[in-house]
Amino acid sequence: MDKASLRRSLLKIRQMLPKTEWQEKSDRICTHLQSSPLFEQAKTVLAYFSFRQEPDLKPLFADNSHRWGFPRCVGKELSWHLWQAGDQLETNKFGILEPLANAPTLDPSQVDLILVPSVACDVRGYRLGYGAGYYDRLLTLPEWSNKLTIGMVFEFTYLVEIPIDEWDRSLTGVCTETGVKLINKNQGEKLNNV
Template identity: 25%
Template sequence: MGKNELRKGMLISLDKIGRVERKKTEKMMQANLFTSTLWGKAEMVGITLSINKEWDTRAIIKQAWMEGKKVCIPKSIHKSRALHFYEIISFQQVEKGYFDLLEPVVSETRRVDNSEIDLMIVPGLAFTRQGYRIGFGGGYYDRFLKDFKHTTVSLLHSNQLVKSFPIETFDMPVQYLVTEKGLMQAEGE
């Protein structure tokens, strides 16, 4: 099965998860993240602001702020398909951007150098146990992760783990996967 078919199928599958099940799953994922040493050691967390049927990231951002961690969110640079991260200290510093994604208000935030980000929470739709992921399309995170030197993790329902899909040379795996069942280190190749 190709990436586009898998992406479409996973979107349909995720859409079928009921509200109660979704909240329960998110709470378990978040608990597994918050009790991990990855989270404990991180001072600056990079994360997207979830929209629609994505796993909720607002609770993660609020927890980070409550613990005194810094949070940065991406601004998409469409010409180069790059991501620039900006520190936010309030949800008031966010606006709708490209494809209705929630992005930082650049004039009200500080751009963060990639080396400042200790923990990058990477979104995705389907994942292998090796940490490879199918995102929402565009390759923005693969470009970003190519030169990112710190810890990477993705949040997913265990049903989003698939045996395999075509891996391309530009695909960049994450190091850890957090599901409702626990935290696992990606198996590598």
């Protein structure tokens, strides 16, 4: 199945998740992430506001032991802005919440971990995004390419293999409602849950 067909199919299934099941699975994802050493050791975490029934990460944002950064779509790039609970948000042209343009920006050197929204991820750490390429472009830039990255997906979208292109980059790990799985980049296989 090609990327576009797989994306349509998985998004349709995700949209059909009952609200209570979606929230329960999202809460378990947050619990697993919070107990992960990658998350515990991070000072500044880049995240996203849930859109189209992506895993809901809101429970994490009350954690004041982390600084939170969220993206703004600027042209074909993402700019990252500091945000804390209570700060105003606006809706962009895609219908996604983002910080205001005047919110303080984050430099890549300040970032420890990126929680990457994904339609699906595979056991090699590759992700299927929404097709606009924002994260693909970001993760190929030298200042971002070595950051720790965790794809955030529900277990039913954690697949054995997804189609990849030459520009796709493997993530550090994947978090589902069953746990955080780190990727062994040398062998492209998952390591034990952490």
